[in-house]
Amino acid sequence: MERSLTKGEIVEAWSNSVQAWIPGTVVLEAPTAPCSIDGQQIPAGFIKLGYPGGATKWVPPEQVLNIIRQSNTSQTSGYPDQRMERSFAKGDTVEAWSNSLQAWIPGTMVLEAAKAPCNIDGQQIPAGFVKLGYPGGATKWVPPHQVLNIVRKSSTSQTSGTSGNPGTAQPKPAKPVLSDADADEAEYSLTDPNSLAEFLRHANIRLVRAGYLYQLLRLKLPLPCRQEAEKEPAALVPHEEVSAWAAGSRDAMIVSVSHAWETREHPDPCCYQLKCLVDALALFDAAYYSDIWVFYDFVSLFQFERQPAEQESFDRSMQNMHLMYAHECTRTFRLENLTPSDVWQAMESNPQRKVRVYDVASHCVRDRALRDLVANRVPYLCKGWCKAEVAWSSARDNSELNQPIFGDPRSDLGGWSSYSWLKGKVPVPPEIFEQDMQRSEFTHRDDAAAVLKLQRKIFYLKVSECKQALFSNLAEGELSRLARALPAYRKLKILQLEDVHVTHAAAEEFAQVLASNETIRELCLKCPRGDDRKALVEAVMRALKTNRTITTLKLVNAILHDDKCQSKLTVLIGMPPRSTSASSKWACRSILTRYKAILESERP
Structure with missing residues (x-):
């Protein structure tokens, strides 16, 4: 009633x-x-x-x-009560108490239950600790003094998630809706495609078809806001297609775009970002058979002025926006360059060129000149949200899924003597990220606290579960950041470094951390040309004298300058000097294969 x-x-x-x-x-x-x-x-x-x-x-x-x-x-009232001591075993399905939701979370799994002190995944676990696996894929160790109050066995006689009245039937909503509180607590998986599809559906985020972006550029039209894009029948991807992709019956590539907003009303009034994006998408379109779906916030999320349902969708999107940039099933395109000044000035001086934006005075969307908009020409890497998106994207296991794009893909490549093409990123430790945020600009400064909290959560969630990582095209300073982040990789077994800019100081810092590492089993180094390679390889060889877990070392295209260098490196890793190919300037793959076999068979 x-x-x-x-x-x-x-x-x-x-x-x-x-x-x-x-x-x-x-x-x-x-x-x-x-x-x-x-x-x-x-x-x-x-x-x-x-x-x-x-x-x-x-x-x-x-x-x-x-x-x-x-x-x-x-x-x-819903608060967990004091109950008799419980005994849990690995594999038990339980319910875990959520303090923020004031409810029990059903379907939680006991992944580990330490009955005595033990070593699990390289960690010393005291007796009584219980490791929980939540439905969304997140995990958590619960200390003994908390187990009694926040873990209980599932009861078929009690409705899941309730805190009282066993057997009370709980009606389900006619149309399931994920509330803001749900979204804030929901533990979406950063690896499961179904979890990503569920988030897009719950938050009502729409991906954009690459073909629609091609059409906009061809017609020289700026990007429309979400409300306007919905009027175009072929512009946005329906949630049913995303669900089919997640189920494996539809092939698609999902690209999340990180970019600056160059005016308050429109992120790309001159269509410069659109052109850069289309140029990059066209290359992928030519190389892959799959569809390309794009997340671009202005088109994918409801924009101001929002109706109540649209505001609800926007709020839910913000609660878990990191999924679009940190999920292993997406890749990030970073538009780090602002519209060139001459392009901006040309449009600003041409009153005939308009951009369609929401007008507060008339409460509707209409065409306005660029000079009438509020410009925001702060550089990309000085903006708080842009830095956050870069950090979230860098948390992926493969850094090649996070890359910058330019109007001309060849413009910043330079030659082998230049490192301007090195744009790879590594996960940013929370303390370094917090320092970066102090120098960043936010439209709403209150956003900074939420971003810092979310970054810390993502960093530890991702790196603590990562078992194999590839970092490539790393610019100067990134290897030092990796050295600081490496201790948090508690399950890392395989580490690959490709095309890394190295200084002597960074090489020593990385080697010092590597020497005490107790999880990595295989290390692959593929370095750029020059003295940097020698610095990194020699530092790693010294670290191997102390490290006792690395059994496989791959040196891809590693330079051996002369007999003296060759002899030095072989002594450092405890191998007898080899005369064959010792004077060769470049090591071939057969020599590298022998290195790998020797390291595996002769290391203690």
């Missing part, structure tokens, strides 16, 4: 992600007639909820009946 809710009332809200009611939710607004709240036109019957964690959400009238219920004081 119809419910009557009043402002300030304490209710419970249904969470689709954890299949549980969230106690302590507050009705912030309950308009009975159309009105304006915080500058938005709100229809009658909408309910604004405030969740315990601080998130808010507007619920349309047709969903109120299914996802909001009055609080039942006879029910347990």
Whole structure:
């Protein structure tokens, strides 16, 4: 039957992600007639909820009946209670308490249950610790003193996720909706394509077809906002196609674009970013048979001014925006260059050229001249959100999935004597990222705290589970950052470095960390030409005198300058000097294969 809710009332809200009611939710607004709240036109019957964690959400009238219920004081408040001691075993399916959601998360798995002190994945684990695996793929070690309160066995007699009233049936919403509180707590996997597709659907994010971008450039039209793009029948990818891709029945490449907003109203008024993006996409289009779908925030997310449902979609997107840049099933294109000054000035001086943007005064989208927009020509790497996107993209296991693009792909390549083409990135340790953020600009400075918190979470979530990593085209300074990040890679077995700019100081810093590393089994070095290669190889060889886990060393195109250098390197790794090919300037693959075999067979 119809419910009557009043402002300030304490209710419970249904969470689709954890299949549980969230106690302590507050009705912030309950308009009975159309009105304006915080500058938005709100229809009658909408309910604004405030969740315990601080998130808010507007619920349309047709969903109120299914996802909001009055609080039942006879029910347990939802907090975990003190219970008798429990015993858990590896493989048990349990429920884990979520403090922010005030609910139990069903479908959680016990991955490890240390009955006595032991070594697991290279870590010393005290007795009593329990490792949980959450439905979204995240993991967590729970210390003994917390196990009693936040882990319990699944009970078929009790509805999953509830904190009281065993057997109470929990109605599901007619249309599942992921609330802001759900999105904030949801542990989406950064490797599972189905998890990415689920996030896109829940947040109502739409990917853009590459063909539509080609068409815009051909017609010399700027990118439209999401609301306008939805009017184009072939512009956006339906969620059904994304789900088919995730299931493996549809082939596609997903590209997330990191870029600067060059005006407050439109990120790319001169179409310079569009041209750079199309040039890069065309190269991939020619090399791959699959479709290319693009995430570009201006087109993929609802823009100002947003209706309540659009604002809800935007808020949910922001809660887990890192998925678009850190997920292993996406790749990042970084548009680091701003529109050239001559191109900008030419458009600014031409009153006939317009860009279609939302106009606050008229409350509609209309054509406006560039000189009427609020310019924001802050360099890409000085913007807080751009730095965050670079850091998230660098957290992938393969750095080749994170690359810059230019208007002319050849313009910054230079020759072998130039390192301007080295644009690869490594994961950024939180303490270094925090220092970078202090020098960055945010449109809303309050965003900085949220970005810092999210970066720390992503860094440790990604690197702690990584078993094989490839870092290529690393510019100066990146090897030092990798050295600082390497101790956090607790499961890393294979490390590949290709085309790395190395200084003597960076080589020594990296080698010092490598010497004490206890997880890496295989190291592959493919370095650029010049003295840098010798510095890195020699430093690594010295580290191998101490390191006792690396059994395979691959030196791809490693230069051996002369007999003296050859003899020095072989002595450092404990091998007898070899006369064959010792005077050869370049080591061939047969010699490298023998290195690998010798290291595997003669290392203690």
